[in-house]
Amino acid sequence: MTDRIVLRRPDDWHAHLRDGDMLATVAPFTARQFARAIVMPNLVPPVTTAEAAHAYAARIRKAAGPGFEPLMTCYLTDASDPDAIERGYKEGAWVAAKLYPAHATTNSAHGVTDVGKIAPVLERMQRIGMKFLVHGEVTDKHVDIFDREAAFIDRTLARLVRDFPGLKIVFEHITTKEAADFVAAAPANVAATITPHHLMIDRNAIFEGGIRPHLYCLPIAKRSHHRTALRKAAVSGSPKFFLGTDTAPHAVHAKEAACGCAGIFNAPVALEAYARVFDEENALEKLEGFASLFGPAFYGLPPNEARIALVRANATAPERVPGPAGDIVTYLGGQALGWRIEAA
Numbered sequence: 001m002t003d004r005i006v007l008r009r010p011d012d013w014h015a016h017l018r019d020g021d022m023l024a025t026v027a028p029f030t031a032r033q034f035a036r037a038i039v040m041p042n043l044v045p046p047v048t049t050a051e052a053a054h055a056y057a058a059r060i061r062k063a064a065g066p067g068f069e070p071l072m073t074c075y076l077t078d079a080s081d082p083d084a085i086e087r088g089y090k091e092g093a094w095v096a097a098k099l100y101p102a103h104a105t106t107n108s109a110h111g112v113t114d115v116g117k118i119a120p121v122l123e124r125m126q127r128i129g130m131k132f133l134v135h136g137e138v139t140d141k142h143v144d145i146f147d148r149e150a151a152f153i154d155r156t157l158a159r160l161v162r163d164f165p166g167l168k169i170v171f172e173h174i175t176t177k178e179a180a181d182f183v184a185a186a187p188a189n190v191a192a193t194i195t196p197h198h199l200m201i202d203r204n205a206i207f208e209g210g211i212r213p214h215l216y217c218l219p220i221a222k223r224s225h226h227r228t229a230l231r232k233a234a235v236s237g238s239p240k241f242f243l244g245t246d247t248a249p250h251a252v253h254a255k256e257a258a259c260g261c262a263g264i265f266n267a268p269v270a271l272e273a274y275a276r277v278f279d280e281e282n283a284l285e286k287l288e289g290f291a292s293l294f295g296p297a298f299y300g301l302p303p304n305e306a307r308i309a310l311v312r313a314n315a316t317a318p319e320r321v322p323g324p325a326g327d328i329v330t331y332l333g334g335q336a337l338g339w340r341i342e343a344a
């Protein structure tokens, strides 16, 4: 049995770091585990301009401390302008742009109502090599919530992949066998991130003994066989699948409510959770590729030089983290983690 593994320091290719006092609370948790993070732009108001992205990056650096690099993203709207997107990319304001279908999830009201409207933007991104990050769910309320990701592939993503063959696309936080199969079969310019929670829970977990608001996120966890397919993809060694936690903190009152927010705060325990999954799959030797190599390769960045060690240990996840508007409940809070991170 392997009790200690050394990895290049990993990065988080999908994180919600929020802003203001919440940013100050949560950013150190991400920075403790990861050298870089792709930062989601769904603030209020969303990050749509290069100026806003530069200013947000500076606030993140201050909150996270030295040694952490935020990789910024631009929130796409129906009005996004190809010239402004390119300018922001060239001046280093952002490395990618994010598609939120309008009303798909938290703070997505300004999102894109019809991908046809951003075709000129996608054309430009394809030309300059800027990454396109996709929240892949249809927003049609007539489609069952558990089918919205698969429907998005059929109605939208398959066509985008066909129409923009040179566009580097990340299908974010995939939750279904359909998505894993689609990405595996797609050309090399299409990749996916997978969260720790979607590797661990299925939809039963959300209703175990009562409703569990802290396991509610979007896309929602699916049936068990989808989790099995995601695990298989994560440990496959394919460079198309890499780490993206989708850590998405909300104060406890916003989660435990008549209409609770979607999002799971996993930043304090994400890497340990991935290690547990890879260990259960007898694939610890595949963790470094997934966590530390395939993401940088897809983004055209060097992997980190620093190393960390994951050590088998009796560590327990913190139940809650005190935040500015009340506690934030931690994913796996109070549970045995099985692993601890050490400097290597």
Ligand code: DOR
Residues within 6 Å of the ligand: 016, 042, 105, 106, 135, 216, 217, 218, 219, 248, 249, 261, 262, 263, 264
């Ligand atoms: O569960 C989620 N929470 N899914 C998202 O897409 C957004 C995120 C958030 O910002 O809270």
Ligand code: ZN
Residues within 6 Å of the ligand: 014, 015, 016, 040, 246, 248
């Ligand atoms: Zn997200």
